[in-house]
Amino acid sequence: MSLAQSFQPATAPATALIRDDADALAVARDLAGQFRSDASQRDRERRLPHEELEVFSRSGLWGIVVPREYGGAGVSRVTLAQVVAIISAADSSLGQIPQNHFYALEVLRVNGTDAQKRRLYAEVLEGARFGNALAEFGTRTASDRTTRLSRQGDGLRVDGRKFYATGALYAQRIPTSVIDDDGVQQFAYIPRQAPGVQVIDDWSGFGQRTTGSGTVLFDGVAVADDDVVPFQSAFERPTTVGPFAQILHAAIDVGIARAAYEDALVFIRERSRPWVDAGVEKAADDPLAIHEVGRLSIRLHAAEALLERAGQYLDAATEAPDAERVAAASIAVAEARALTTEIALSAGSKLLELAGSRGCLAQDNLDRHWRNARTHTLHDPVRWKYHAVGDYYLNDRLPPRRGTL
Structure with missing residues (x-):
């Protein structure tokens, strides 16, 4: 089995399929009513929303940006923003956790191959959550990256340290910005359980307390070639x-x-x-x-x-x-x-x-x-x-x- 095939979807009940924009908004409003009641207590106790996220991702809302030709609802950006606002009004941490999930799906839509889209979109429609490992401490600007994607023998390895990794704590994959051997920035969709990946729950911000925006370490993490999507070219x-x-x-x-x-x-x-x-x-x-x-x-x-x-x-x-x-x-x-x-x-x-x-x-x-x-x-x-x-x-x-x- 290849690394690209090693992802296993969550063993939770089946994930719903959102049909269209109206369906997405109705589901978001229903979930917001559920999430609002305990939001203050979760914040006060910094109780991580594992159960709520299972409900959230099984609702189908995490797949609403998947294009129709790949089996998703392909909702408008207007609707996506409204869905995020509705959930954030109930619990802003829950509203922020899928932000980089949606971002990773947009990078995939813009720069991924058809085969990558079919495989990764299918995972999302089955209930997979994508986190992120983008930002780093200690760089000259907030946009600079030092985490390396290097070819060693016949495979790729990732080494580096990330912070503000919102959603990584709850994810099945961690899309990660990396610099390859040619100095070009790429996007690696790394399985959360891959050997060498360590997610540390050390987020100590006084706000957005339950986003899990802590540290991710990569120590010689093996990455499949077809789990890497061009990133820098999206801005060229x-x-x-x-x-x-x-x-x-x-x-x-x-x-x-x-x-x-x-x-x-x-x-x-x-x-x-x-x-x-x-x-x-x-x-x-x-x-x-x-x-x-x-x-x-x-x-x-x-x-x-x-x-x-x-x-x-x-x-x-x-x-x-x-x-x-x-x-x-x-x-x-x-x-x-x-x-x-x-x-x-x-x-x-x-x-x-x-x-x-x-x-x-x-x-x-x-x-x-x-x-x-x-x-x-x-x-x-x-x-x-x-x-x-x-x-x-x-x-x-x-x-x-x-x-x-």
């Missing part, structure tokens, strides 16, 4: 890989913002006290609280609208990925990322402000929304989104092609 020509990655981050932030906003409405209505100078009986009638909720509502709805617009641009670029369409999609996603970053942080902060001193009680764990937003929005600096957008409209300068715009 116009492709949707970069904006695809970014719209998922925007969707997670929209979900965090929505959760904080809805918790604020409930807390103000049911538990907050009006400020004495307001001269009202209920906090919900406090005119300054009403004003702040109005501001949050408008900005949240604007962020959600920009997310949908970005998905439409990305769908157009996916259909016809030329330089202009890919650039337009990247800018539309950057616009959404700018506002979703700000509203996620603002909603988490305003929730605590409007809840008053009662809102800081540990029993309610309301601070998790701000902690999650602050942690997740550090992925890449929003200030560079504004620069890219301004340069595009003012100077007709196309944005750089990479996964961090």
Whole structure:
């Protein structure tokens, strides 16, 4: 048996097959209702969501981007972003865990061979989860890589250390960015149980606590040739890989913002006290609280609208990925990322402000929304989104092609 054939799907019950966009959204809403009830407790105790992830992946939602010609639903990017936002509003860690799974499937769609697509897509439709091992400590920039893919004898070996490996702890495969013997970056879809792979649960961030975004070590890990997909070339020509990655981050932030906003409405209505100078009986009638909720509502709805617009641009670029369409999609996603970053942080902060001193009680764990937003929005600096957008409209300068715009 070859390494490429060594993957064994989870022995869980059969995975459902999502039929279309409407089906995906309905399933996401149903799951969100289940995940929401214990989300605060999971965060407070840092209880890893193994059971929830089994339900999540068996629902079929992890396969919704598999193209129709390979047996999947091939949902729109608009729908994918909505699904991620819906799950993230219930539990933002659960919303983030499949982010790099979807990203790995996009790299496969853009650069994989037909044989690789048929094999790896089939695994996903059977319930396989892909994690990631992309980022590294100690490099000059966040985009630099040192993990090596080297040919030794008649086989390939991977050696290196990765961090921020969201999803790897829960995965059957760990797609890994590696540098080959020619200095070219590749993407290796490494089986989680391959000898020499060590996943360490050492994520200690104060937010997104249950994403399992810790360390992955590779020590002479054997990799099949047909488990390696070109990666660097996805940014040497116009492709949707970069904006695809970014719209998922925007969707997670929209979900965090929505959760904080809805918790604020409930807390103000049911538990907050009006400020004495307001001269009202209920906090919900406090005119300054009403004003702040109005501001949050408008900005949240604007962020959600920009997310949908970005998905439409990305769908157009996916259909016809030329330089202009890919650039337009990247800018539309950057616009959404700018506002979703700000509203996620603002909603988490305003929730605590409007809840008053009662809102800081540990029993309610309301601070998790701000902690999650602050942690997740550090992925890449929003200030560079504004620069890219301004340069595009003012100077007709196309944005750089990479996964961090």
